[in-house]
Amino acid sequence: MTVSDVEALSPQALVKAHLERLPEPAKVDPAKEAEQIVHIKALLKKHNAAIVAHYYTDPVIQALAEQTGGCVSDSLEMARFGKTHNAQTLIVAGVKFMGETAKILTPEKRVLMPTLEATCSLDLGCPAQEFSDFCDQHPDRTVVVYANTSAAVKARADWVVTSSIAKEVVAHLDSLGQKILWAPDKHLGAYVQRETGADVLCWDGACIVHEEFKAQGLLDLKALYPDAAILVHPESPQSVVELADVAGSTSQLIQAAATLPNPEFIVATDQGIFYKMQQACPDKTLIIAPTAGSGATCRSCANCPWMAMNTLDAMIEVFDRADNEIFVDPALAKRSMKPLQRMLDFKR
CATH class of the missing domain: 3.40.50.10800 (NadA-like)
Structure with missing residues (x-):
């Protein structure tokens, strides 16, 4: 090819x-x-x-x-x-x-x-021209894109967000009466919509790692470790997020592991997080959440290839x-910097 x-x-x-x-x-x-x-x-x-x-x-x-x-x-x-x-x-x-x-x-x-x-499946799955055309079809919406996108997609956006501030930014925009066009992760977008009640129209994208976590497997594992808290990144499907004791960004999940009293944690995000999470709670047991097993479509489940x-x-x-x-082309960088700066200012 x-x-x-x-x-x-x-x-x-x-x-x-x-x-x-x-x-x-x-x-x-x-x-x-x-x-x-x-x-x-x-x-x-x-x-x-x-x-x-x-x-x-x-x-x-x-x-x-x-x-x-x-x-x-x-x-x-x-x-x-x-x-x-x-x-x-x-x-x-x-x-x-x-x-x-x-x-x-x-x-x-x-x-x-x-x-x-x-690269990243979210970036690959949101080509700049197709995304720009999608935005043109919905000119009444404020465009909010996840950080997991190319510079060209960011340049088409009004806001850039990370998972750590996505809810807060969308809630703020909703309070101003704005409707949201969200890209690229449909699971994170749907989570933000449920949490804020905002009017959110989602692009159809997903993370190949997080989409593989399965609710039934999580329930089976919870039965084996009843005292474990379930930590989930909201790029996961809704059925998985609904089982979470804490749903949040990578840094928020590490903080949860450090502060919750549970002796064990079932973690539904990329297994690379275990390095810093174990530093934060060295005496606790970390268990990777189950994926689709033999039916999985990812190359390396629970690890981004x-x-x-x-x-x-x-x-x-x-x-x-x-x-x-x-x-990065200077003109493109200048356009991308505007929504990025909004994110940084909002974070402060």
């Missing part, structure tokens, strides 16, 4: 085509891993660079970011950290939209990624490659 063939696919087929092209994860060699970490630390110092890593990346990448003065956080804090850090180069260990956001907020810095192939592309091998080569720097 050629690049033009892939680009002509529907958003859902486009996601599937990208998944089929991903390599299988490599096996870990502990001795080699230790050597690579030493090497990467030296490279970061040499190039005055900092790693900005998402909670969903491999724990070894998160640990490396922490050990070298970088950041491990959600997408909003990743962007804010890069803006205030004194490093001249940011290594964004996450997916492409995170690198774009970092570049928009810090245009004066060099932004590299271990690989630009690391694109986040998994942020490997030590890729990090070793990050300064030598010519195809992994993030560039």
